[in-house]
Amino acid sequence: MTSYAIFLGCTIPARQPNYELSARKTLEKLGVELVDLDGFTCCCPPPIQSINLESSQAIAAYNICLAEEAGLDIVALCNGCFESLAMVNAALKKDKELKTHVNEVLAKVGKEYQGTIEVKHFLQVLMEDIGLEKIKANVVKPLNKLNVAPFYGCHSLRPSKLLQLDDPERPQILENLLEALGATPLEYRNKLKCCGGLLKGISDDTALALAREKLMNTTKAGADCISTLCPFCFVALDIGQIQVKSKYQEVYDIPIMHYSELIALALGVDPEELAIKSHKVKADKVLEKIA
Amino acid sequence: MPHHNTKENANMSFSEEVTHRHGGETLTACYQCGTCASSCPVARLDARFNPREIIKLSLLGEKQEILTGDAIWLCTSCFNCQERCPQDVEIADVIYALRNIALEAGNSPNIYADFASALIADGRIVAISKFVEKKREEYGLPPLKAVHVEALNTILSATGFTKPEKKEASQ
C-alpha cells in the first residue's frame, strides 16, 4: 500500500475539520495510508518567511528531515504547507551551497537534510499515485450537474521554478480531477489570481476586495461552487462572503468546496461524516445536485 | 536563494544590502517594464502598493521610504509577478528580503509579532485549544502529535530570528 506522512500544518487541524476529514476519508477509500508523524512543526509559510526567510527555510528542512527519517514522502493538504516544504525541498536538491548552509544549522538539532523524499500536494497524490481512471471507477455519485469554478490559489502553482504541480499559466490538473468526478470545470477571468487571504490583518479592505473579485468572476461564469485546495482560500471566500455582504451589500451565496470534499462526496462518503455543516455559506445547493 | 545572509556593512548601498540577502539576489536585473505591476492583483486595488515601484525605490536606495512605509507589507506573496518577470527578478522573494530588513529595523505590522509569539511558544501559528481537541475526537480525527518546539527554537536562534515587537500606536 502507498503510504505518506500527512502534513496537516497549523490551520487545518485547528479550524477545518471538513478539509481533514474529507482528505483522510478519500485517501483511505482509494488505498493510500496516511501516517501521523511525531514532531512536525509549523511549515513556516509566507508570514514567517517575511520575518526571517533563512529561519523559515531551515525549519521547513527540519520537517522534511523528520519524514526522511521515517522513510516516507510527505503529502500536504494546505497550499501554504505544500509551498513552504516543496520549495525548500526543491531548492535544497538543486543548490549545494544552500544545502551545506542549512545542514550547518540542522546539525545543532541533530538532523541532516539528505534529499531523499518528495513533498507532494494532495492533488499530486490523487493524480500520480491513484490516477484519473481509478478515481473514475470509484465514483458512485457523479457530480454531473455541477458547474465548478476551479481555484488553485497561489502556492500550489507558484513559484513554478521550484513547484512542479502543473503549468503555471495553463494548469489542468484540477480541471482533470473535477472532470473525473463528472463535474464541469469552468473558465473564468483571473482564475490564477490571489484570494487575498494573506492580507488579512494587514489590510482587510484590500483582502476583501480581492476575494470579492473572485466571487464576482466565478459567479459571472455561472459556477455552482468554487473548488479550493487551501484552507486560507477557503476562509477568504467562505467567511469572505459574509463580510462582502456587510461591506458591499452584495450576496453571492456561492458555496466553497474543497476539492477533497467534492471527491469524498463523489466517492459516496456521507456528507454528515464530513463536517460540511462547518461551512459559513451553506453547501446545500451543491449537496442537492449530488444527491 | 544561494546566499547566506550577509548583514549590512557600512559601505554597502541599500540595493547591495538587499542583493546580499536571502531572496534579494535578483533585484538589480529589473529594467522597469511594469510586467509585475500589471500582473499584481493588489496593485490594481490598492494605490499604496506597486511592485515595480518597490523595486525602483530599492534600486535608488530610498531605504527609509521602503522600510517605514506600508507598501512592502501589502504583497500577498502570490508570485504572479515573479512568474512573468522577463528579467527573472524574484520580486516576491525580494519583498521577503525587504520585510526581513524592515523587521530587524523594528518596523512591521503588529500581526507579525502575534505570529512570532505563537511560533515560539507552540511551534504553530494557530493555537490548538482544548475545545478543538474535543471536537476532533467527536469527528473521529486522530489526536494531534507533539510538536518539536525546542528544536524549532534552537533553529530560530541559530538563524538570527528576531522577534518583531508590537508597536502601541501603529495600525
Next chain:
Amino acid sequence: MEQPKVGVFLSDCGKQLSDILDFDALTNFVKNVPNVALIARGSEFWRGNGLKAIVDAIKGGKINRVVVAESLPKLSEVNIAQAVSDAGLNSYLVEVIDLKDHCAWPHRSAPAEATEKAKAMLLSAIERAKLLEPIEKLEFPTLKSALIIGGGIAGMQTAVDLADLGFEVNLIEKAPFLGGLAARAGRFFPTDDCAICIQSPSSDVKTITHTSRKCVYRSGFSEIPNLSILTNAEVVSVEGVPGNYKVTIEKKPRYVDADKCVVCGKCAEVCPVETPDEYNANLNNRKAIYLNVPTVHPQIYAIDEDACKFQECAKCVAVCPTNAIDLGQQTEQVTLNVGSIVVATGFKEFDSSNIKEYHYDEYPDVITNLELARMIDGFGPTGGKIIRPSDGKPAKKIVFVQCAGSRDRRYNPYCSSICCMISLKNASLVKEANPDAEISICYIDIRTTGREHEYYYERARDMGIKFVKGRPTEIYNDEEKGKLIVDVEDALLKRFLDLEADLVVLAAAMVPAEGTAELAEILGLDLEADGFFKEYNAKLRPTETKKRGIYLCGGATFPKDAPTASLHAHSAAMKAAKFLTSGKIVKDQRTAIINEDYCGDCEFCPVMCPYGAITLEPTTEDHFVAKVNEILCEGCGVCVGTCPLNAIELRHSRPNQMSAQMNALLSVNGTSKPLVLAFCCQECGHTAVDSSGMAKMEYPANVRIIKVPCAGIVRVNQILEAYKAGAQAVMIVGCKTDGCHYEVGSAKAEKKMDMAKILLKEYGIEPERLEMFKMVFIEGAQFAEAAKMMTERAAKLGTLKLMGDS
C-alpha cells in the same frame, strides 16, 4: 647541418638604452657565448645601415643565425625577416628580442639588475637561435568558385558581387522562391520603398547605370552568366579543405520545368487543392501549384509536395500549354566543388506561442509583425486591408506589444534590434491607409538608433499613434465585448490600462533560421549562445569564421535591418574574393608535427584542436594515428599542450628550443629576489608586457619572459622544468577567454593550470607558485602588478625545495 654561426646585433635605440644598460658588459658577456660569430652595436638594426650590416654579414657567409635586440620588435621583425630572406637565409633563423620595453625601461631604477637580466635575455635568444630550423612555405591551390547558402537579400547581394568579380557562383535557397524575409516584409524602412529591391549586377548591360538598383524580378539576377541558382535545395554534407570544398546538395523537385514555364497560371486555375498559405500567415488559401505572390523570383510555378494529389489528379499537366509540368521529378543529389562558402541563412520570428500569457496560439487576432506585413502588402491575402483574422472584420483598434520574446531571460535575453523600427513602420503604414485606426504601442524602451530612424518615431507620434510605457502582462479575450484586452501598466502614469483591441500585433523576437544548428554542424562552425552563427571576431573580422574560406553574412549572425545586412553581404563578398582571387593559399609551415611512434590514439588532440586540423587515421587494422592537416593547422600548439604522450611538437616552438630558452633565462639572476618565469602568449600576453614597458611601469628584474605561440601550448612538465631550472614561481599569461586569438587556447590553459596545481602538490611544490593571468595589450599595469605579486609570493614562500634536493 652547418654549424650555427650566430650574429648578435645590439641596438641601443639611439643611446636610450645605454644610459641604463651597461653595453660593454653585455658585449663582453655575449663574446664568450659559444657559436657567437659576430657582435655588432648600433643605434638601430631594423632599417638603413643597421639592416644592411645584417644583410652583409649573411651574404658574406659570416653568420647563419641572427639575433637582434631591437625596440618595437613586433614592427621591426617584419622588415628584418624580409631582408634576411632576400639575403638568402630562411627568415625563421632570426630571433628578435626587446631590451627596451622588456628590460631597460621597466627596470630602469636598478640598472645593474637590468644589465644582468639583459644578459640572460641575450643568452636565451642565442641559445634558441642555435636550435632554430628553417620553415618552408606551403602552397595549396584553391578553386575560383563560391557557394552561397540562402537566397535572401544578403545572399543575393553577395552573389552579385562575387559574380561581378568573375567567380563562379552557386546560390542555393531552400524555399522554392528567392527573397527571404524581404519578399514578405513589403516595404522597408528607412526608405519606405519596396523591400525586395537589390543592387543590379554589372552583367545587366542593357539597362544598367552606375546608380541602378532594381526589383529582383527585373534585375537580371537570374541571367548573370556565371551565377547558377538552385531553389528547393539544401546542403547535406561538406567535405574537403579551404579552397577545395566538396558540397553535397539535396535538391527537392519543383515538378515544373524552369525552361518551359511561361507563367500563364492556367495550372493554378484548374488545381482543385486549397491549402493554407503559410507564406501569407495562413490568412488565405492557395493552390497546390502556386507562386507566392505575382512578383516573386524566379518566375516559375512550383508544386507543394505536401498538398498536391499527383497522379490522382494531374489536371495541371493536362492544361499546361508548354508541357512544363513533370509530376515524376525526383529529389536529386548535386555535388559542387567550391573554393569558398558564404552562409546567408537569415533569421525568423520567434514562436510567440511560448509566451503563454499572450495566447498567440489560441487567439487568431493576436498576430506578429510579419503577419501584419502580409496584410499591409497589396499583393497579400487581404489586398492591403487590415482585418481581424477571427471574423474578417476590419480591425480598428490595434495594439502593438514590443519585445515579445526579446529581452526576456526566459526566451531570448538579447534585444532583437529591429522590431521597434518594424512596429513604428507598420503602425505608420496602417495609420496612413486607415486614418481612423486607433493604434497604441506598448514598449519598454523605443530603440531607433540608425539614420532616419528617430524620424519614424516622430512621425508616428504626429500621426496620433499612442505610446504606452509598459510591457503587458497578459492578453485576454473579453467575449462580451468581442475584443481582446491588453493588460498593461503605463509605468509613467502608474496607471493600469486595459487596452481594447481588435488586433494585437506582437513585435516577435528574431531568432536563428530553422536548421541553423544543423548547418553549423555540417560546416564545422560555432554558434553563439543565442544560437546565431559566431563571427570570428565581431570587431575586426566580421563575416569571417574560424574556418578559412567560410564566411557569414546578413541575419545569419544576428537580427539586422536591410542596410546592415547589405553592408555585411558586401563585406563577406570582399573577404571571399580576397581569399579566392590568387587561386592559392600560401602559408608558412609553422604547423604541428606528430611523432607517430609515440601517438597512442587517445583522441585528445582531435577534440582539442580549435580548427579541426587533426584527424585519427587508420594505420594497421586496429591502430589509429593522429595526422595534422597542414592547411587547417594554425600553429597554436594547443594540441602540444594536450597530448599526454608528448607525441606532438610545433615547428618553431619545439621543446628543446623552449628548454634552452628557459635555462638561459634562469641562468643569471643578478637581483636579490626569487626568479619568476612568465610564459606569455605571443598575442595579448606578450603585448601586455610590451605595453607595461612602453608606459615605463616598473616591476623587478627577476621576472623573465618567455614567448610562446599560445598559452595553450604550455605543458605541465615544462612548468616542472622551469622550477628545476631555478624558477621560484611561474606565471602563464594568456588572452582573455573570449578574446583568445586561438579560440580556446587560453581557456584550455586555465583548466590545465588548475590541474597542474594539484599535481604540483604531489611533487611537494606549493600550488601558489603557479598562476594563470589573462590580460590584453592595454593592461600593462596589470602585468606589472602580477609580476610584483608573484615575486612577493615566491619571496614569502622561501626557496623552493624540489624532491631529491637535499
